[in-house]
Amino acid sequence: MLLTAIFVLLGLLALTIPVAAALFILAMVLEWEFAAAPLSRALGHQIWDTSTNFILVSIPLFILIGELLLRSGIATKVYDALDSWLSWMPGGLMHANIGTATMFSATSGSSVATAATVGTIALPQAPRFGYDERFFAGSIAAGGTLGILLPPSINLIVYGFLAQASIPQLFMAGIIPGLVLSGLFMLAILVMCLIKPEWGGERRKSTMAQRFAKLVHLVPVLVLFGFIMGAIYTGWATPTEAAAIGTVVALIMAFMAGTLSWKMVGEALEGTMRTTCMIMLIMIAANFLNFILASIGLTDSLLSTIATLDLSPMQTLFLLIGFYIILGFFIETLSLMIITIPLVAPLITSLGFDPVWFGILLIVLIEMALITPPVGLNLFVVQGVRKRGNLNEVIVGSIPFVLLMFVMVLLLIAFPGLALFLPNLATGG
């Protein structure tokens, strides 16, 4: 049964059937082949329940916040401010790359959008100030991946929904690992530029007065992020409610920045609906598949198969990590998550791991997939913005960051508290 499922799915995907339809057809095939009673009668209600789930309303809202902020021109000012604060260090502007990516990922749900925005602002600076272009490009590609780890994150919402893990807790759990990873990136830039000063480029110092004058540019993003997370953390609002207020605040910020127009809002809505529909259609199919898998007992059969392998939970975990790293080379990341969660999430829980903790671990692995060739979306984005040299330079420049992400995975295994400290604090557990 398990093998049938895997072969059917791989076959459907190899025929390049859209991911949503592949999951849906797999569910129908399994139901037809293995179900004792017809389950597809429940299909209509399953579809309606997924489509009208209040927690999923947060997906278009968070995407919309990101779209509005990206189009509001706030990113350029943030980069400028972080440049004045961080560029004195060895590695100069690369710290501003990571910093801007960190701040933007905290409000935008998309890695690609974050990389494209930071890339357009930052990349022209690399040749001007004599940076090593490979490393400089790598810092943008890697920085852009922080978007899915730091809340609010669409990937975390998707994970929480399919793995039935608490989304507020996942959001809390992403904060410390996101900041640690961002810190690791900056530390690596610092160390490498101390060893190889020629990678670093010209450093610029700003006076404290200039720095404080620019601090004001950081306020909008920090306020928005602080508000959303504060509201969720204190239980004042659910993620969807916080996203709704965040959307209104983002509109006001765009208005104050003088960039709000019908055209801008129209573009933001078009982009939002395109991404939302793509995600929702896959979610509808995945949730139906989830239901079929549980009903025909495939989930249990997977668990007992794994049990007969006689591996320790840690060995199984490392096996899974290896599996994600390999698949991550080839499969688009959101699809990779959605396809695997229905099977992997029950497995992880049965092994005694915390599903919230595993969600964060999974996201770091997904971040890695975003900057590993041949299918690494952020690499393509950065190369596309660069318009010089070739993709290999970006790939080479990203290697140090891929290694750091692996270190982050090990850190999370060694110190689960990195992810679980904040959620436990919030629930008083």
Place this chain on the structure above:
Amino acid sequence: MHALPRLLDRLLAGALVVSRWAVYAGGGAILISAFLISFDILSRRFFGLSTWGADELSYYALAVSTSWACAYTLLIKAHIRIDLVTNRVPDLGKVVLHIIALLGLGYMAFATTQAMFHVFQRSWNRGSTSITTLETPMWIPQGLFVAGLVFFTLVTALILLRVLAAVLIERDYAVVNRITGTVSVLDETEQAIAEAEALQKRNG
């Protein structure tokens, strides 16, 4: 002989216009939901009023805007396909894969439409309402949702017909790639980049 492909082209162009307006309307509904939910939570927290159903309206907005956006997402080729083989097979193979992909999506569109239609029909016959303060007659959101799915199914069928016309009548594989096919990773990133650059220019 070429009247049929031209007719289908016109229908597809019309479908794109309709679907784009549907996307703006759906996006607008999401934006309005944001305001309604904000208003709801503020009035609840600061004035102690009880909730009146902004959340319910917002998830109807999510469902209906999703079903109506499916056709647009298909027309601009934004439904994700795992595309490891298409670039490695000859043109005829690509066309066959595109047709299989459309049939797969078409099956999902049709089966979900059919299943949701039964749900809608039952709500209509029984006059079901939601068990909330709004007591929404369920056939309204479900009907709008099904209508979006019907539109999605029709557009999928239309694209499939156009592809078949290209293969059987025009014998032109290039047309097939224009109409359907996968958006390559390059196209996708190019779009993200073009948008980011346009913004840089506009916002200085």
